[in-house]
Amino acid sequence: MKPLLIGGDWLRTSHGAGNVNPSDTADVIDTHAEAGIAETQTAIAAARDAAPAWGRSTPQERHDILRRAGDELLARREKLGRLLSREEGKILPEGIAEATRAAQILHFFAGEALRQTGELIPSVRPGITVEITREPVGVVGIITPWNFPLAIPAWKIAPALAFGNAVVFKPAELVPGSAWALADILHRAGTPPGVLNLLTGPGRVVGQAMLDDPRIDAITFTGSQATGARVAAARPGGRVQLEMGGKNPLVVLDDADLDRAVHCALDGGFFSTGQRCTASSRLIVTEGIHDRFVSRLADRLAALKVGHALEEGVEMGPVVSQDQLDQDLAHIERARREGGHLRTGGEVLRRQTRGYFLAPTLITGTEPAMTINREEVFGPVASVIRVRDYDAALAAANDTPFGLCAGICTTSLKHASDFKRKAEAGMVMVNLPTAGVDYHVPFGGRKASSHGPKEQGTHAREFFTETKIAYTAP
Ligand code: TXE
DSSP, X not given: OBOEEETTEEEOOSOEXXXXXXXXXXXXEEEEEOOOHHHHHHHHHXXXXXXXXXXXXXXXXXXXXXXXXXXXXXXXXXXXXXXXXXXXXXXXXXXXXXXXXXXHHHHHHHHHHHTOOOEEEEOSSTTOEXXXXXXXXXXXXXXXXXXXXXXXXXXXXXXXXXXXXXXXXXXXXXXXXXXXXXXXXXXXXXXXXXXXXXXXXXXXXXXXXXXHXXXXXXXXXXXXXXXXXXXXXXXXXXXXXXXXXXXXXXXXXXXXXXXXXXXXXXXXXXXXXXXXXXXXXXXXXXXXXXXXXHHHHHHHHHHOOBOXXXXXXXXXXXXXXXXXXXXXXXXXXXXXXXXXXXXXXXXXXXXXXXXXXXXXXXXXXXXXXXXXXXSOOOSSEEEEEEESSHHHHHHHHHOSSEESEEEEEOSOHHHHHHHHHHOOSSEEEESSOSSOOOSSSOBOOEETTEESSOBSSGGGHHHHEEEEEEEEOO
């Protein structure tokens, strides 16, 4: 059984949960300890005790730990990428790419530890100076989803540590293996006891106990809207950062390069089995290119090789779990009932191993008001909305409660520029898939997608530090 990490010690529990491979449910990768309320409270106390000294540690010390951890992650990226793909179901090249990216994130924040600055400002009053500095927040609770088992934990843990905070980390139940490996690497890289605590276990117990505990100063969360709402409700007025998914539009205009548009829809909507918060799930297509685009994309989807995530040549792995598969199928069925046309996919696929394989699905003839265009599916499913012109496309793109990412494929500078300005989303892509972002710039959305300061890049400091303003008279 893989233990919890509390106060610098590895701790076994009486309960454990199996980590099942979604490509092959007969393959139980490992068993992980399940924390309860008592272990959660012990971990929070350990973080509380460790926070003051860690907050006073030197930038060099924090840099070296993150650097060493990043180096190890990079050196072991093939093995860790394989573990990630085995437990989450994204194909091996995607698993290895994510492990590499997690290492790059650790390296970036190793640098951020050294780049911390303050401001010294002359006062408007004679003789007085004003200093603006940033201090650690204290203890940060980190709650992560299953779809990026290494990258999301890395982009929350690394800035938390770089800016001098102690961490209580609760990964998603479905992907404890990657989380454990990351915590083990950071622990061996020299994180002092109590500065990083790992609690594997159920969200409704461990996560809830974290939300309820005032000894945690800040919570950063990525996951569903429902759980995000719980986090917000548990901490009214508190320091909370929420990333909760999207219903991201990809607009395809008549003047788009057809090959590029099809590639963007395929990559943005279906790579990583469509299980990305930035996935382009609504394809908004103008009349002149609609039929050619749909036909080309449907052919590409029907030919996509779906199978075991670790099998060579497979282009799309399984859905992550039975629950998620049921949810995807229910969405597809509802879209049909509401008047959508199933152009391709929609069926569960049989392979040599028992896994949650779903054919990539394209639903055409949909309207913005249909459920398929309002709720996040979080699977290999995209819907097509046919529109008259650019103005109608922009209106449809913004007709959603979400606002994470919005994309457009066009060769018109005028429309691209207008879309960049008017899309109601935190991130905009021109002639690029909506999913796939850089690790050194901010990430985050608007409207119902996000709450609080942006994650990643230099902007990460907004959430992980408190500003202090000190006045000094001679
Ligand atoms: O999410 P949850 P799940 C969406 C997607 C998916 C659905 C459910 O539609 O089908 O959410 O996925 C922890 N207090 N996204 O069940 O429950 C939980 O243990 C505190 C979109 O995985 O939100 C996990 O660590 N924490 C999203 C984390 O919250 C609690 C990515 C997220 O789990 C808790 C993932 C509680 N009461 C899912 N209950 C995106 N768009 O990026 C659970 N948790």
